[in-house]
Amino acid sequence: MVAAEAVRTWVVVALVVVGSVFLTVGTIGLLRLPNVYNRMHATSKPATIGAVSVFLAGFAHFGPGGAGLPSLVGIVFLFLTVPTGAHMIARAAERTGVPFLGSVTWPGKSDDE
Amino acid sequence: MATDATVVAVVDAAIVLAAVLSLLCGYRAVRGPTVPDRVVALDAIATNVVAIAVLFAIKTDRGLYVTVALVLAIIGFLSTVAVAKFVTEGDVIVRQE
Numbered sequence A: 001m002v003a004a005e006a007v008r009t010w011v012v013v014a015l016v017v018v019g020s021v022f023l024t025v026g027t028i029g030l031l032r033l034p035n036v037y038n039r040m041h042a043t044s045k046p047a048t049i050g051a052v053s054v055f056l057a058g059f060a061h062f063g064p065g066g067a068g069l070p071s072l073v074g075i076v077f078l079f080l081t082v083p084t085g086a087h088m089i090a091r092a093a094e095r096t097g098v099p100f101l102g103s104v105t106w107p108g109k110s111d112d113e
Numbered sequence B: 001m002a003t004d005a006t007v008v009a010v011v012d013a014a015i016v017l018a019a020v021l022s023l024l025c026g027y028r029a030v031r032g033p034t035v036p037d038r039v040v041a042l043d044a045i046a047t048n049v050v051a052i053a054v055l056f057a058i059k060t061d062r063g064l065y066v067t068v069a070l071v072l073a074i075i076g077f078l079s080t081v082a083v084a085k086f087v088t089e090g091d092v093i094v095r096q097e
Helices: A002-032 A036-044 A046-062 A068-095 B005-031 B035-060 B064-089
Strands: none
Touching: A002 A036, A002 A046, A002 B005, A002 B035, A036 A046, A036 A068, A036 B035, A046 A068, A046 B035, A046 B064, A068 B035, A068 B064, B005 B035, B035 B064
């Protein structure tokens, strides 16, 4: 049982470290990318992967009973809601006239309304 | 099961890192040139706070804080959708005639 405890410890540590790295990448992208659409890409994908990795660390720590199942529910919830929120923010930014970079255009501009 | 000392040390460092990252996102929320920039920055702060809640649950070995993280994720999603609707149409609930 000592070996199993050690394995669980190192799995939790590795998942927490990976999650911290991805959260850092998302924040750096939010600070340094040039446009609101590019910043949204940085915060929706790497920051979500970081939070999901931390949730997986919670599942590895608590096990399938107790608080492990809400961790998996949190992963499913993040994967459902973060793309939805990013899509709505992108549409709101385009409707309020935030300009695109370079030659980028909105797809299906004429029949969007 | 008590949390291992190595896990507690790593999780402490991760909590401090996530707090600093939230402050950096706050810079974008203050300086962002447009309103969607600020909304995206607040969404990133919400994601960081969810991660902090789960890390706190691992550190103190109290599973209740995973539920707290879930509730925070729900609040972040609802606020993002509400602000997106408000920015687009000037009203959160629009009656369709």
